Amino acid sequence: MGTWDVGPFDNDTAADFSGDLDEAPEGEREGIIRDALLRAVGTRDHLDQDVAVEAVAAAALVAAQCPGGEPVTTAYGPDLPLPRLSTELRGLAAQALDRVVTEPSELMELWGETDRDGQGPWRAGIVRIRTVLSTASSGGTPTAPLAQG
Template identity: 35%
Template sequence: MGAWSHESLGNDDACDWVLQLEQSNDFDLVESTLDALLSVGGEYLEAPEASEAIAAAEVVARAQGNFGIENGISKDVDAWVERVKINPSAALIDKACRALDRILTEPSELMELWEESEDSEAWQHQVKELRARVKGQAS
């Protein structure tokens, strides 16, 4: 799975996605990532798309000042947020929430992979906590 942590940015797909984000100056990549995930509908959701959408949702939360766990990759996201200084729209916030809900709904490869690990509960808690931060609610 290329994951070293249950945290939203703790995997290879998220790190690669953040490298793309750093080259952008707006929410276009965030929105297209969330749109791609939501376009799957009820079909099988692949893990890389889910990991990228979680990273995109993390950007939405942090752009509103709702920071989570800090690590090397989150510092890159925080630097991007500080550089672009734009707030996500209500529609983008809604997309991020719907994407996180979809990731936690079968069929979801990322959820399946985490269910096979002993950190499944921690991962699910982190996704739900991220959703609360995206909505601006306490976890």
């Protein structure tokens, strides 16, 4: 995976995921996002980095539609606007992020090689997205924090 920065779309896999969303009919885009989240949540064994990266990108797209969410403005995000996503995806997206940062997770391991204390910029970005998601899905109060590997 080529990675050039710490954002949810700053790698080849996430950029390809964005391209897949753009190529899909509008009515199928929410399903693609849901599937990416479900693949991560449903992984009980080692979480592959590509599955994790797609889940992070999908979660960022869901969070962008939440109150306080950051819009996805990177050139590597989807070019086409997404339909209004179901609010039920918010909790699923938070669960997916929790899984991404829970061992065994290849993406967490890879970022751990450059972020030994677990508090670096990649992790901070994940925490920001999850906070927006959990606050929106719980009606204004953030839910439990992310697991610590």
